[in-house]
Amino acid sequence: MAMSLTDAAAEPTVPDAAVPATRRTYVPRFLRNSYDHFGNSFSSCRFDIPPHRGPSSLQTTPRIPSNRRGTSDRESDGRASRHRSRRGKARRDRNPFEIADEFVGLGISDNDASGGGGCGEGINFDAYDDIPVEVSGLDVPPPATTFEGIDLEEALNQNIQRCRFVKPTPVQRHAIPILLAGRDLMACAQTGSGKTAAFCFPIISGVMRNRRQLPTKGPSDGDLTTTFPRALILSPTRELSSQILGESKKFAYHTGVRVVVAYGGTPIGHQLRDLEKGAEIIVATPGRLLDLLERARVSLKEIKYLALDEADRMLDMGFEPQIRKIVQQMDMPQPGLRQTMLFSATFPQEIQRLASDFLSNYVFLTVGRIGSSTVLISQRVEYVPDMDKRGRLLDLLHEQRENGIHSKQSLTLVFVETKRAADYLEHWLSKNGYPATSIHGNKTQPERERALRSFKSGATPVMVATDVASRGLDVPHVAHVINFDLPKDIDDYVHRIGRTGRAGKTGKATAFFHEGNQRLAKSLTECMEDANQEVPDWLYNHVARPSYGGGRRRGSGTRRFGGRDFRKDTGGGSHAANSQGGRMLGVEILRLNHMEEAIL
Numbered sequence: 001m002a003m004s005l006t007d008a009a010a011e012p013t014v015p016d017a018a019v020p021a022t023r024r025t026y027v028p029r030f031l032r033n034s035y036d037h038f039g040n041s042f043s044s045c046r047f048d049i050p051p052h053r054g055p056s057s058l059q060t061t062p063r064i065p066s067n068r069r070g071t072s073d074r075e076s077d078g079r080a081s082r083h084r085s086r087r088g089k090a091r092r093d094r095n096p097f098e099i100a101d102e103f104v105g106l107g108i109s110d111n112d113a114s115g116g117g118g119c120g121e122g123i124n125f126d127a128y129d130d131i132p133v134e135v136s137g138l139d140v141p142p143p144a145t146t147f148e149g150i151d152l153e154e155a156l157n158q159n160i161q162r163c164r165f166v167k168p169t170p171v172q173r174h175a176i177p178i179l180l181a182g183r184d185l186m187a188c189a190q191t192g193s194g195k196t197a198a199f200c201f202p203i204i205s206g207v208m209r210n211r212r213q214l215p216t217k218g219p220s221d222g223d224l225t226t227t228f229p230r231a232l233i234l235s236p237t238r239e240l241s242s243q244i245l246g247e248s249k250k251f252a253y254h255t256g257v258r259v260v261v262a263y264g265g266t267p268i269g270h271q272l273r274d275l276e277k278g279a280e281i282i283v284a285t286p287g288r289l290l291d292l293l294e295r296a297r298v299s300l301k302e303i304k305y306l307a308l309d310e311a312d313r314m315l316d317m318g319f320e321p322q323i324r325k326i327v328q329q330m331d332m333p334q335p336g337l338r339q340t341m342l343f344s345a346t347f348p349q350e351i352q353r354l355a356s357d358f359l360s361n362y363v364f365l366t367v368g369r370i371g372s373s374t375v376l377i378s379q380r381v382e383y384v385p386d387m388d389k390r391g392r393l394l395d396l397l398h399e400q401r402e403n404g405i406h407s408k409q410s411l412t413l414v415f416v417e418t419k420r421a422a423d424y425l426e427h428w429l430s431k432n433g434y435p436a437t438s439i440h441g442n443k444t445q446p447e448r449e450r451a452l453r454s455f456k457s458g459a460t461p462v463m464v465a466t467d468v469a470s471r472g473l474d475v476p477h478v479a480h481v482i483n484f485d486l487p488k489d490i491d492d493y494v495h496r497i498g499r500t501g502r503a504g505k506t507g508k509a510t511a512f513f514h515e516g517n518q519r520l521a522k523s524l525t526e527c528m529e530d531a532n533q534e535v536p537d538w539l540y541n542h543v544a545r546p547s548y549g550g551g552r553r554r555g556s557g558t559r560r561f562g563g564r565d566f567r568k569d570t571g572g573g574s575h576a577a578n579s580q581g582g583r584m585l586g587v588e589i590l591r592l593n594h595m596e597e598a599i600l
């Protein structure tokens with residue numbers, strides 16, 4: 001299981017949300033803010049926010065939050081933890097744009113996508129201009145070309161400016177108007193193309209517009225409260241949830257919309273205390289959310305917006321039971337009474353079919369086609385037998401060090417198949433003069449967070465990772481993704497290489513191929529062709545050979561980047577929104593068999 005449930009004792013039943021809180025739990029000012037190891041505050045922007053001082057206020061003195069010792073799950077519900085926390089260092093709630101600036105202050109960012117608040121300066125949007133878009137569904141709202149042309153709340157518009165997002169990316173142009181019109185959406189768009197904002201903006205705007213009369217937290221027995229969020233954003237990994245929290249707090253800055261995160265592997269106490277203050281938006285991983293639901297600390301009965309990031313991953317065999325439980329077996333409103341949005345860079349048809357259970361009269365949006373923005377990633381595949389891989393890796397790292405990229409520190413992400421291999425390679429690289437860290441499911445959450453921070457900061461410019469880091473992570477300066485071990489599934493390859501070449505920037509991806517990867521040869525060839533990459537002749541020869549050998553058969557077939565609305569193949573009505581189109585990408589009807597996060 002991705003996240004295990006704790007043995008929480010049963011707690012009071014969920015109060016009626018319509019009853020105003022009769023008893024509020026006082027939280028001392030100095031306890032209102034706590035931080036996870038990524039530097040994200042668990043608290044909202046609602047308390048004690050320093051006034052925005054204009055653009056210059058974005059440049060701040062770097063300050064990294066110290067690692068705070070968490071409280072244990074056992075004590076987390078009670079007053080004891082609060083009492084204990086009083087000894088903690090007082091923290092002021094911080095401008096979320098300042099937190100992003102800390103990485104700028106560490107010298108790993110200059111005038112680029114992460115500069116000045118981790119947002120969009122320096123992005124090459126021309127790379128996206130001729131991307132074809134296909135939209136299917138009934139009465140699809142038209143796209144917008146500018147943020148000004150989209151009816152967002154003023155405070156949100158100001159945050160978009162603070163983020164230096166000058167114009168919407170193609171997925172944002174289409175998805176935001178569709179979502180603002182209240183439609184359900186299944187959206188498939190390239191890695192690094194701004195999907196997070198595409199679902200966050202309409203959610204924040206919707207929450208602001210329909211300010212609830214009801215409390216976001218309910219009265220409770222004793223000190224325990226139940227939180228009634230309006231929006232739920234689910235993601236498959238803790239790191240991605242933390243990242244979405246960071247982004248959404250920037251977007252929700254000064255809007256009064258409170259965002260709280262809940263993910264496993266970390267003491268639940270901070271999260272409970274944060275939830276006790278109420279939350280309009282909860283960003284969560286499924287396991288921890290189920291824990292909170294079963295403890296009756298969160299109720300989903302007021303949910304109006306449900307977003308699944310990396311939705312195909314969330315609905316594959318690893319997560320589907322948990323997602324069904326959250327969405328269908330708890331107290332969440334039915335499709336049609338809530339708005340549901342599913343986003344990913346890959347959307348196999350079978351997953352679409354599953355996902356349609358959660359949707360009502362939805363629009364299907366595909367952004368991208370063969371040879372479009374994935375050309376930003378220059379892909380190369382090399383034939384490297386197992387025994388030569390480490391040597392070749394050193395060569396690549398050496399070349400990179402010699403050449404530098406953009407004459408500044410660049411980061412390299414190395415994907416391996418097993419946790420053991422990740423540990424081993426980390427130590428081996430460090431021993432050979434390449435400071436490295438690693439991230440995988442056997443590490444504790446603080447270890448994972450430390451690894452990611454060390455990588456982001458450039459202290460260890462190489463990170464060895466399993467697929468736990470393959471989806472969603474937006475780390476500036478990842479210049480090179482090396483598939484030391486190729487994944488078994490081409491979708492995983494697409495997500496892995498998508499850690500570079502993000503937001504209009506270029507990147508490089510190298511894959512080591514050997515006999516054991518035979519089954520991936522065909523889909524890898526197609527994926528490279530789709531992105532106008534040069535496919536070596538020897539790889540074509542592998543495609544011509546019959547497949548053999550063990551392993552899961554996930555990479556064969558005609559899966560391509562992108563997706564096609566499965567309703568088209570089953571007679572549902574649709575129309576092409578963009579005639580420049582080009583060939584829309586085929587997908588393979590093959591049930592994914594992803595490994596769960598815990599075993600990655």
Ligand SMILES: Nc1ncnc2c1ncn2[C@@H]1O[C@H](COP(=O)(O)OP(=O)(O)OP(=O)(O)O)[C@@H](O)[C@H]1O
Nearest residue numbers: 120165167168169191192193194195196472474503
């Ligand atoms: N309109 C915009 N202008 C400039 N930068 C943007 C814009 N929208 C998003 N970005 C930036 O682009 C980067 C990638 O965005 P995001 O992480 O949302 O991509 P994604 O499509 O979700 O990727 P993945 O498929 O890997 O999860 C982020 O750094 C984000 O701040």
